[in-house]
Amino acid sequence: MVSEMQNSEHSELSNFLKVVNKIESAFRENRELVSIILKKIMEYSKKLEEAYGKEFKFKIMNFCGTHEWTVTHFGIRSLVPKNIELVAGPGCPVCVTPSYFIEEAIKLALDGFTIYTYGDTYRLRTVNSVRGYNSLSDVRSDGDVKIVTSFAEAIADARRSGRESVFIGIGFETVAPGYASAIIRGIVPENLKIMSLVKLTPPAMFYTLEILREKPTEPPVMGVIAPGHVSTITGAKAWAVVSENYGIPVVISGFEPIDVLLSILEILKQLVKGEAKTVIEYKRAVTWHGDVRAQRIVAKAFRVVDDAWRGIGFLPESGLRLREEYRKIDAFAEIGVEDLKPDKWVYDLPPGCRCAEVTLGKAKPTDCPLFMRICTPSKPYGPCMVSLEGACAIWARFGSGGLADEIAKDLGLQ
Ligand code: SF4
Numbered sequence: 315m316v317s318e319m320q321n322s323e324h325s326e327l328s329n330f331l332k333v334v335n336k337i338e339s340a341f342r343e344n345r346e347l348v349s350i351i352l353k354k355i356m357e358y359s360k361k362l363e364e365a366y367g368k369e370f371k372f373k374i375m376n377f378c379g380t381h382e383w384t385v386t387h388f389g390i391r392s393l394v395p396k397n398i399e400l401v402a403g404p405g406c407p408v409c410v411t412p413s414y415f416i417e418e419a420i421k422l423a424l425d426g427f428t429i430y431t432y433g434d435t436y437r438l439r440t441v442n443s444v445r446g447y448n449s450l451s452d453v454r455s456d457g458d459v460k461i462v463t464s465f466a467e468a469i470a471d472a473r474r475s476g477r478e479s480v481f482i483g484i485g486f487e488t489v490a491p492g493y494a495s496a497i498i499r500g501i502v503p504e505n506l507k508i509m510s511l512v513k514l515t516p517p518a519m520f521y522t523l524e525i526l527r528e529k530p531t532e533p534p535v536m537g538v539i540a541p542g543h544v545s546t547i548t549g550a551k552a553w554a555v556v557s558e559n560y561g562i563p564v565v566i567s568g569f570e571p572i573d574v575l576l577s578i579l580e581i582l583k584q585l586v587k588g589e590a591k592t593v594i595e596y597k598r599a600v601t602w603h604g605d606v607r608a609q610r611i612v613a614k615a616f617r618v619v620d621d622a623w624r625g626i627g628f629l630p631e632s633g634l635r636l637r638e639e640y641r642k643i644d645a646f647a648e649i650g651v652e653d654l655k656p657d658k659w660v661y662d663l664p665p666g667c668r669c670a671e672v673t674l675g676k677a678k679p680t681d682c683p684l685f686m687r688i689c690t691p692s693k694p695y696g697p698c699m700v701s702l703e704g705a706c707a708i709w710a711r712f713g714s715g716g717l718a719d720e721i722a723k724d725l726g727l728q
Pocket of ligand 1: 666667668669672679682683684685686689695696697698699706
């Protein structure tokens with residue numbers, strides 16, 4: 315009986331995955347659709363040029379690292395007209411995790427704790443040396459540092475070993491329900507503590523828009539491509555305040571090239587019509603209210619705090635820490651790791667690194683004089699070169715040029 319049920323669940327899941335794959339490949343491979351969307355984009359861009367003048371750049375920010383990956387990997391910058399500028403945003407959790415917490419994790423590893431970390435955090439360099447070490451990968455020979463792919467893996471390993479351990483819990487809203495579910499179900503053993511470094515994305519978007527607004531010399535952000543995966547949890551409603559307060563269009567977008575092109579098209583269309591709405595392009599995964607159950611679980615396990623973003627500083631209500639009732643598994647409450655406070659925060663990028671400007675859409679990776687000279691994917695110097703979601707790492711791997719440039723030339727776009 316159980317096996318029949320399992321078989322039927324398995325076949326339902328595999329049918330579901332087949333449908334998802336079909337939809338995803340339609341969004342990746344439909345050239346005819348690409349050509350129609352591009353023509354529409356060109357039409358709207360022309361109208362905007364007539365209204366704003368030839369020199370005006372329409373800056374569109376793709377908040378999240380995965381969108382930056384799609385934009386760069388598929389050469390979308392080469393395909394859009396010259397008056398559209400696509401800039402990366404702060405949506406890479408590894409890039410914005412303060413150096414302080416990695417330094418604290420190194421100290422814990424040297425003091426005998428097992429540290430569980432994701433692979434990219436493992437390579438993240440600190441600004442200050444801790445007893446001669448500058449990353450968790452450096453300390454591996456003298457401490458117990460284990461790379462895991464999930465919190466569940468850390469839980470299973472800590473149970474097995476029984477050793478005093480700490481999990482470095484970085485990420486955005488997408489990972490929080492998984493952490494929260496394990497916490498409230500009581501399956502985290504007491505020998506495993508969590509250093510919760512989860513960050514909330516809309517506050518970073520507000521800050522980015524504020525700071526760009528304060529610098530009238532730079533072109534303003536005229537539209538936002540908001541993160542699809544985060545929005546599966548938060549719902550599109552979390553971004554509505556951006557369009558309401560800043561008067562610009564926001565599109566919650568999927569991650570295939572056609573998703574991004576459709577999102578650009580929607581932003582241009584709204585700009586031409588003088589509208590500023592939050593709309594969902596990624597309807598196959600995102601709803602207006604999001605995953606309400608996941609939101610409840612997260613609220614049960616975590617409290618919202620003002621949090622520090624690397625190179626940027628403290629942003630109001632932008633992070634999650636464990637609630638008091640879970641202090642027994644909270645690294646900040648139980649094992650003497652002090653949380654970072656605004657009066658203790660110091661600028662934490664290495665000399666010459668322009669990562670904060672890159673994540674705030676004020677500079678391109680290639681504006682940094684260290685890009686691909688001192689700082690490379692195999693030897694990252696700054697945090698934006700570490701993770702696959704970091705703008706510098708993406709530009710270093712895929713750059714521009716290639717086939718996308720050739721297609722753009724054929725279309726008369728370059
Ligand atoms: Fe920082 Fe390296 Fe990017 Fe320069 S290339 S901004 S040093 S991460």
